[in-house]
Amino acid sequence: MAAGLQRDPIVILRMNGEDLNEFADSSTYETEAVAIFSQVESGNASLRQCLSAALRHLTVDHGMPPASDSLVVETVIEPALQELSSADQLDRPASQEAFFQEFRKYLGIIARRLQERPVIVAHSENTFDGAGVRKILSNKSEFDKLLDSLWGDVPKEHKDRTSKKYLWVAFDRMAASVNLPPYGAVDQVDAVVNEAFKMANADDGKPVDEAEFKKLLTEILGAVMLQLDGNVIAVSSNTVLHEPMSTPSSLLSPSPPSPMVSSPSE
CATH class of the missing domain: 1.10.238 (Recoverin; domain 1)
Structure with missing residues (x-):
């Protein structure tokens, strides 16, 4: 998809858990969590399934790197899920109350893991108006x-x-x-x-x-x-950079204009 998009500057983001913690503690968390649950819950879906699906509804604006990226899955998402709770509890049918509480805990664990090992994301946006x-x-x-x-x-x-x-x-x-x-x-x-x-x-x-x-x-x-x-159409692209990058800043300077790299985005 990205090969034909306008060549906007790419912003390099250092996802270190700070924004994700702010979201989980914010006044908007409850409203967004309820909305996300209504989209991911289906019949007898387990709490584990709902939590995994819910991450795909979060974006870099929430402080969440792309949840489909292999690096993010292996080093952040799966270990955080294992740490969250026992398998028995996660495999039970999800209720809104359980999801609300466990999702906040889950985000807190993910944020901590991101603090220990930040993820670098190349982010670009295009608007067609x-x-x-x-x-x-x-x-x-x-x-x-x-x-x-x-x-x-x-x-x-x-x-x-x-x-x-x-x-x-x-x-x-x-x-x-x-x-x-x-x-x-x-x-x-x-x-x-x-x-x-x-x-x-x-x-x-x-x-x-x-x-x-x-x-x-x-x-x-x-x-x-x-x-x-x-009906203005906005499209964003987020790509995890698998090379390590060490910097104290959470937002680096935009790179020179270059073709965007395709990746799943929410």
């Missing part, structure tokens, strides 16, 4: 040049016409020019693009000439812009 589309649409000369270039690159059939299927190719080629990810990189943006193509009736594969080709691309971009105006 339609501003890049609006900018290109407002500059007619630049937009016309872009459309000319896209039309010049698509295969032509007889009588200088091309199939509508090449609208997808053209849209993907201009994604970087309008600050959008390539199709397939971000599911939420893909859904917006799919809807825009549907609204423009641009997905039936019929042949179009140059004027209609450019008109359809303009309509699709306009539809994408309007949808993103009302």
Whole structure:
């Protein structure tokens, strides 16, 4: 996914348990814990299953490194779970009260282990709000040049016409020019693009000439812009750095802009 995202600066975070402790002791813990339990509890799920699933609902904003990373699992999550309680208690069906109490204890143990062995996380965020589309649409000369270039690159059939299927190719080629990810990189943006193509009736594969080709691309971009105006899409990426890093600071300076590294994120 990350290969096509905008190259934003990567912030290096040192997860040392401090933020996680603050969350567990905060006034918002109870509300968030109840909300998380309602999402992870299903039927006869055990307390162990609920606690493990709950960690995936926490992010670096809570002070939790990616819970799916092998280093985090092996050195933090599994040892903390073993320390938390006896197997008999963890394998019982989870109640909200038990989850509420044990989850707070679990986070405290994880925070302590992070204090003993901090985890370094590369964090980056991207926001897709339609501003890049609006900018290109407002500059007619630049937009016309872009459309000319896209039309010049698509295969032509007889009588200088091309199939509508090449609208997808053209849209993907201009994604970087309008600050959008390539199709397939971000599911939420893909859904917006799919809807825009549907609204423009641009997905039936019929042949179009140059004027209609450019008109359809303009309509699709306009539809994408309007949808993103009302529903901004934010995407974050978090990657655990397995090389040791020693620093007293909890937040290091951003690195130079570089491609984001893909990793599961919440």
